[in-house]
Amino acid sequence: MTDKNRTDPVIVFDTTLRDGEQSPGCSMTVPQKLRMARTLADMGVDVIEAGFAAASQQDFDAVREVARAVKGATICSLARCNSGDIKAAADALEPAEKKRVHVFIATSPIHREHKLKMSKAEVLARAVEGVRLARSHVDEVEFSAEDAIRSEPEFLAEVMAAVVAAGATTFNVPDTVGYTTPDEMGRLIAYLRERLPEDSGVVLSAHCHDDLGMAVANSLAAVRAGARQVECTINGIGERAGNCALEEVVMALKTRSDYFGAETGIDTRKLYPASRQLAAIIGGFVPANKAIVGDNAFAHEAGIHQHGMLANRETYEIMRPEDVGISRSTLVLGKHSGRHALADRVSELGFTLSDPEMEQLFGRFKTLADRKRQVFDADIEALIAGEQRDQ
Numbered sequence: 104m105t106d107k108n109r110t111d112p113v114i115v116f117d118t119t120l121r122d123g124e125q126s127p128g129c130s131m132t133v134p135q136k137l138r139m140a141r142t143l144a145d146m147g148v149d150v151i152e153a154g155f156a157a158a159s160q161q162d163f164d165a166v167r168e169v170a171r172a173v174k175g176a177t178i179c180s181l182a183r184c185n186s187g188d189i190k191a192a193a194d195a196l197e198p199a200e201k202k203r204v205h206v207f208i209a210t211s212p213i214h215r216e217h218k219l220k221m222s223k224a225e226v227l228a229r230a231v232e233g234v235r236l237a238r239s240h241v242d243e244v245e246f247s248a249e250d251a252i253r254s255e256p257e258f259l260a261e262v263m264a265a266v267v268a269a270g271a272t273t274f275n276v277p278d279t280v281g282y283t284t285p286d287e288m289g290r291l292i293a294y295l296r297e298r299l300p301e302d303s304g305v306v307l308s309a310h311c312h313d314d315l316g317m318a319v320a321n322s323l324a325a326v327r328a329g330a331r332q333v334e335c336t337i338n339g340i341g342e343r344a345g346n347c348a349l350e351e352v353v354m355a356l357k358t359r360s361d362y363f364g365a366e367t368g369i370d371t372r373k374l375y376p377a378s379r380q381l382a383a384i385i386g387g388f389v390p391a392n393k394a395i396v397g398d399n400a401f402a403h404e405a406g407i408h409q410h411g412m413l414a415n416r417e418t419y420e421i422m423r424p425e426d427v428g429i430s431r432s433t434l435v436l437g438k439h440s441g442r443h444a445l446a447d448r449v450s451e452l453g454f455t456l457s458d459p460e461m462e463q464l465f466g467r468f469k470t471l472a473d474r475k476r477q478v479f480d481a482d483i484e485a486l487i488a489g490e491q492r493d494q
């Protein structure tokens with residue numbers, strides 16, 4: 104990789120409203136999609152895939168509404184490589200300021216033989232026709248080789264060369280079934296990159312699913328190898344185990360920009376509110392231990408950790424909660440907490456206790472913490488009130 108490319112920004116392509124919405128329990132109405140799209144644009148997402156216009160009237164309406172109302176980001180619709188899908192996508196996108204048609208066809212042997220029942224030559228011809236037709240409607244055309252990871256690399260490179268010649272501006276490499284590993288993904292992107300003409304301007308993109316829990320790692324490996332677009336969803340929602348989580352890939356690139364040498368244009372302070380908004384819309388919940396946006400992502404209970412945090416938060420935090428839109432770290436008071444954390448909370452609650460009072464309170468606190476999973480501020484206030492009564 105050249106030094107120039109190392110500092111290139113990474114395009115964030117969000118597919119919460121298409122691939123994310125496709126997963127069980129994640130359907131959204133048109134107004135809900137519109138609200139979410141506004142949030143995505145406001146946080147600096149570069150491309151919003153608003154739906155699959157030909158899939159249903161509601162999907163068409165959602166793409167059209169987002170295209171009409173959301174400014175700043177490029178609005179995109181998915182389409183198979185056929186004229187009906189491509190026309191529906193182009194029609195729905197018509198009011199957008201910046202628009203992209205995203206065409207796809209599977210390239211792997213298993214999909215060619217069992218799903219498409221097409222030869223390599225037929226797949227290649229269909230891909231080229233799809234890209235040409237899409238280019239007759241819009242300037243930005245993304246081509247995805249579905250199940251790219253399980254495709255023959257030489258065939259993938261042949262398809263890439265043909266669709267680029269036909270006018271594709273982005274070549275997307277989906278790990279449709281979440282099968283690849285970071286090393287493999289990195290090697291495949293490097294292999295394709297070497298075969299792209301230096302001055303083509305075509306962006307290589309990664310679209311990773313999380314079946315083996317490696318979607319974010321695989322997307323980051325793709326960036327290391329030269330991909331300049333990552334496809335992702337808020338909270339990682341998506342088919343089966345989900346897609347690459349936007350908040351994780353963005354924060355990994357930001358926190359380890361020393362390693363990846365590339366960053367996104369996302370306003371990361373908007374990550375947590377976006378995560379909560381999506382969870383509220385689809386009625387789902389975000390696991391407490393979810394990286395970046397989970398309730399425990401910036402919570403500390405162990406006494407040693409709390410002591411370290413009070414001295415210098417960087418002892419146990421690699422990111423600042425404010426940078427992802429969480430107001431502050433929380434020192435959870437429980438049976439693992441120590442004197443420092445309790446004293447800190449007591450003073451935050453406005454009490455001044457002498458050393459012997461504090462010692463007595465700590466004993467009572469530990470007894471209570473053994474019975475309760477978490478000791479809340481009201482419990483501490485009650486303990487202090489009880490102590491003051493007993494004196």
Ligand code: KIV
Nearest residue numbers: 207247249250277279
């Ligand atoms: O996972 C996949 O292959 C897709 C493509 C349509 C990009 O979602």
Ligand code: ZN
Nearest residue numbers: 122277279310
């Ligand atoms: Zn997908």
